[in-house]
Amino acid sequence: MSGATTTRRRLDGLSAAGLLLPTLLVLALVIGYPLLLAVNLSLFSDPIAGVPEFVGADNYARALWGADAGRFWSAAATTGGFTLVVVALELAxxxxxxxxxxxxxRGKAFARVCVLVPWAVPTAVATVLWQWMFSTGGVVNALTGTETLWTGAEGPARAAVVIIDVWKTAPFVALLLLAGLQTIPGETYEAAKVDGAGAWKRFTRVTLPMLAPATAVAVLFRILDALRMYDVPAILTNGANGTTTLSLLTQQLAIGQVRVGYGSALSTLTFLLIFLVALAFIRATGARIAGGRS
Known part of the structure; x- marks a missing residue:
């Protein structure tokens, strides 16, 4: 009997591997190959003055502590600041x-459709619309009674990027959290009421703990997306006034200045940053979420 069980498990494993193989091949093609190509290019000099030469880790050293370290760490700080602010606001x-x-x-379906509208609008289109609203004679200044040049100074420019990103992506977080709220049994709230828990205690002692898995998924998705922010600052300010993110800096150097080797090093560093942040977040929240589920 044990031999038959083992054989059955092996067959199930082979069947599962066969089902996963096409997906793994596609992932290797669209993720693995570009990543390996970027790492390979990052080990060579920029082909501006002739044939690229092998320089090893010189491009990485240039970015981390060399001549271009200031621009890299400034972009990294800007990216991290945007990530912290937009994720916190989008979660709230x-x-x-x-x-x-x-x-x-009543009207839950209609409400979900209305909430989805900002998220469904392409980011480039939404940014152009907000760029018009943030102009000196735009809607925002008309409503606030000011004449702020939103893209003309560091503070307003960063605030504009945050506002656009929060408006665009908060609905995505809302739908994930709504799905989590709908999995909480109503009997749990009834039991809390019987025990004398008020609305605030039910929210802090029942809703938030049981919503932890959905919250963690939403926060993880948004962190990964915010760390590679590109289109909003690229369209709104082109990186001016303290809005240059790592992805935007990489594009400006690799494409705009044709510094392929150095730009590939920056893209690899950005990938490593996102990977390490995601790994740290999963390690920090995984055990607690698993415990909450059990």
Missing amino acids: VGLAMALFMNQLK
């Missing part, structure tokens, strides 16, 4: 939207 706004939609007795 998305949670408020999810709680509101979850309380609706």
Whole structure:
């Protein structure tokens, strides 16, 4: 009997591997090959004055502590700052939207459709629309009664990038959290009421802990997306006034200045940063989420 069970498990494993193989091949083609190509290019000099020469880790040293370290670390700090601010705001706004939609007795489907509209608009289109609204004679200044040049100074430019990103992506967070809220049994809230828990205690002792898995997924997705932010600052300011992110800096150097080797090194460093942040986040939250589920 044990031999038959072992054989069955092996067959199930082979069947699972066969089903996963096409997906793994596609991932290797669209992710693995470009990554390996970027790493290979990063080991050579820029082909501006002739044939590229093998320089080893010189491009990485140039970015981390060499002549271009200032620009790299400035872009890294800008990327990290944007990530912290937009993820925090999107989580707060998305949670408020999810709680509101979850309380609706009628029109939940219509509310979800309305919430999806900003997220469905292409980022480039949304940024151009907001660029018009942020102009000196635009809607934002008309509503606030000011004449702020939003893209003309560091503070307003960064605030504009944050506003656009939060408006665009908070609905995505809201839908993920709404799905998590709908999995919480109603009996849990009834039991908390019987025990004398008020609305705030039910929110902090029941809703937030049981919403932890959905919250972790939403935060992880948004961190990964925010760390590679490119299109909003590229269209809105082209990186001016303290809005140059790592992805934008990589594009400006690799494409704009044809520094392929150095740009490939920056793209590899950006990938490593995103990978390490994702790994640290999963390690920090995985055990707690698993415990909450059990």
